[in-house]
Amino acid sequence: MAMLFGCHDPALTAPGLEQLLERLGEAKPFRDRRQRAVVADGACVACDGDAHQGADGVLTAMVGFPRWTDPQLGALARDLGPAAALAEAYRRHGEDLWRTLQDAFSLAVLDTARGRILLALDRIGQQHLYYARTDRGLAFGSRADVLLRVPGVTDDIDPQALFDYLYAHHCPSPGSIYRQIRKLEGAELLVFEGSRLRIVRYWLPEFQEHGVHLEPLGEELRSTLFAAVARFDGSGTPVGAFLSGGLDSSTVAGALARARPEPADTFSIGFPVPDYDEMAYARIAAEHFRTRSHEYYLTPDAAVAAIPTIAAACDEPFGNSSALPAYFCAKLAREQGMALLLAGDGGDELFGGNERYRKQLLFQRYATLPGLLRGALETGLGGLPAALVGRFPLRKLARYVEQARTPLPDRLQDYNFLHRVPLDQVFTPEFLAAVDSEAPLAAQRECYARPDNASALNRMLYLDWKVTLHDNDLVKVNRMCQLAGIEVAYPLLDDAVVQLSCRIPSALKVRQGVLRWFYKRAMTGVLPEAILNKTKHGFGLPFGVWLKDHGPLQQLAYDSVAQLKERPYFRPAFLDQAIRLHRSGHAAYFGELIWVLMMLELWFETRSPR
Incomplete structure (x- = not known):
């Protein structure tokens, strides 16, 4: 994933900022990356996307896959780069520059003449951006751990974030695992000027419930989805797609195959556990769209070897076990020469596909x-x-x-x-x-x-844009692709797709107990019948099942949970009970608890002393 970093510190001269950037280059997330950096006295921006310094002292940087609503700015981005277009958007629109942008982006504007910083994320928050106030200014970056290299930013753990981690299995925004470091949510704009910091929520969805004409809206949905995927093809970058065999990954894979004359590359993960293996559906989709299919079967031995690496790669504790198959899938794609993967995340949260919606x-x-x-x-x-x-x-x-x-x-x-x-x-x-x-x-x-x-349905969907997508699933895929050395994009979270989803009445998203009723109707004839009618699964990991019988995995997991006794958070009796419950109770349910505790300890071992 592309990375962004910046710092505003009036006490630092240009040589001091250059030394900070050199130190930053030693950090693992930035190592061996080709950086663009611009430096002025008291301010710097660096990224492996695009950075720009204007004659008026405006420093800008941007990462992601933005589109411009203003044709002039779009032309400027093509000619001079997106950071130059961002600088011009700031000069024209100030804080309202977000109106000129669509789709996935993370941006920073440092106006050195005014001592002002703007930071912003796209509407869903496909990117991630952390910030920390110091006694002398503000530091920000795409990862929390990178900010720890900035003078004045401490690594004190926030107890609230640790409690929230056990509650949600991740560290929810706007907090972070570190007391001093915060993070933006989707559709937020941060303004820092002088000693004042304020955050503006610049966009909220407007859900519509009035009647629609099904066939025209279905055709619009198909064309919008196909266009969102096709935008990433044809650039000369080797592009592939995750393919689990579900509705969304199959849609993305099919649209990618449709956009090119030669077969599209798709990447799938299977498990040697019958109730968890979805490879049959991935093969149905691959055959239907005639993709060049690449498969990998994940074993518990491979899991044991990779789990500590995955924990260490996360800048905060992260307890979503499907990070493991996501990593192996991204790694497979990188080994096959891909530079960009398209992921299907977001469809369930836009169109009503999670079982909890029907239940509620x-x-x-x-x-x-x-x-x-x-x-x-x-x-x-x-x-x-x-x-x-x-x-x-x-x-x-x-x-x-x-x-x-x-x-x-x-x-x-x-x-x-x-x-x-x-x-x-x-x-x-x-x-x-x-x-x-x-x-x-x-x-x-x-x-x-x-x-x-x-x-109620649309409120649940909107809530999931934050708690399921921005704070969880997108963290998972972003971090695992970063670890594998490959970029990732989310076509179903294209602004046009999001806006269209808001126009579909709730009664058509989930109708008579059928999840994603409108979506399935619209995609009939496009997706295979078996995919349209299958139950949701995705990249679920059979960790709890493996843990019952696989000795090395048991040792890694149980030892990690036991080591948490040395930290001042949990009662030792609870940790012992968690292990006993897994051994004697429901393997999948208590296996998830063991995973969450194990990943917390493994993260601590790489970041923080006991």
């Missing part, structure tokens, strides 16, 4: 029942003996009522491990005293409430 809509129906009926039902269940309510089907009815009475988005976390065990049995008293256990859910409520006049 069933709970939403409870609120439509007459109040007297709801009251009688709740009173009746409450008055029955516990032994009777515990029997099926009353148990199931009581559980439904209990969940339905919990509002969204809180209900989405009903099965969260930290809502099912007393926190004082998990964490030490000192650690709990330093955190707000309600903070993760409060942040989700705030995000869920942002869109105006949105349905």
Whole structure:
């Protein structure tokens, strides 16, 4: 992935900034990368995308795959580079420069004459951007760990971020694992001037619920998707596509095959575990679109060798186990000569494809029942003996009522491990005293409430743009592609695709219990029937299953969990119990808990002493 770094420190002269950039070049994420850097007294920007220094003291840098809404700026970007176009956009529009940009970008503008910095991310947050205030200025970069090389930025761990990690299995924005370092969300613009820092949310989706004409909108969806993919072909860069055999990766692979006369290269990962292996669907898609298919079967031995490397490659603790197959898939593509991979992330979160949406809509129906009926039902269940309510089907009815009475988005976390065990049995008293256990859910409520006049389904989708995409899945794919040495792009998150998804009424996204109803209808005849009708899976890892029988994997995982006892966060009895539960309980559910704890310790071993 392209990287960006910058620093504003009025006390640093140009030679001091040059030394900082040299030191930055020693950091692993920047090593052996071809850097563009511009330096002025007190300010510098470096990236392996494009950097520019104007005669008026405006320094700019940009990474990603931006498009320009202004044809003049687009022509300037083609002639002089996107950073020069960004500088001109800033001169013309100031803080409103975001209006001239579309699609994936991370940008920085340093106006040395005014002592001003602008930072911004694209609307979804396909890129990532961290920042840290110091006593003398502001530092920013594409990775948190790079900022630790800037004088005045400390590596103190934030207890809240660590709690949030166990809650969400990643460190949610706007916080980071480090107290001093923060990160932007999608559609945010940061303005730093003098000693004042403010953040503006420059865009919110406008969801529409009025009637649509199905066939024209379906044709528009197909043409928009095909155009979003075709934009990455024809540049001379070797381009391939992830292919899991799901709706989205198959759409991207098919569109890439459609865009070129020769076969497109697709890359798939399988597992020697029947319930997890989706290779058959990937082969169906590859055969249908006549792609040049590349396959790799991941074994537990290969996993054991790669897991510490993956943990070390992340700039924050990261607990999504599908990072492992994503890395091997990206590595396979790099070995086959690809420079860019197209990923299908985003389709479920735009068009209503996650099982939890269907489930939550069933709970939403409870609120439509007459109040007297709801009251009688709740009173009746409450008055029955516990032994009777515990029997099926009353148990199931009581559980439904209990969940339905919990509002969204809180209900989405009903099965969260930290809502099912007393926190004082998990964490030490000192650690709990330093955190707000309600903070993760409060942040989700705030995000869920942002869109105006949105349905429950669309609010869940928007929430997932942050918690599932920007904070999780895109971190996973970005970091693993970076580790493999390959760029990645997300055509389904093209602004035109996002805007079109907002025009599809909720009732057509999920209709009569059918997920992605409109999308599947629109793609009928394009995607194979078997792909349209398959259940969602993706790159799920059979870690919990492997862990039951594979000795080296057990040793790595259990030893890592046990080593967390030496850190001042968890109760030792909880860590022992986590291992016992995996050995005696549900392998997949408790395997996920073991993975999350293991990756935390492995990350600590490369970053922080005990």
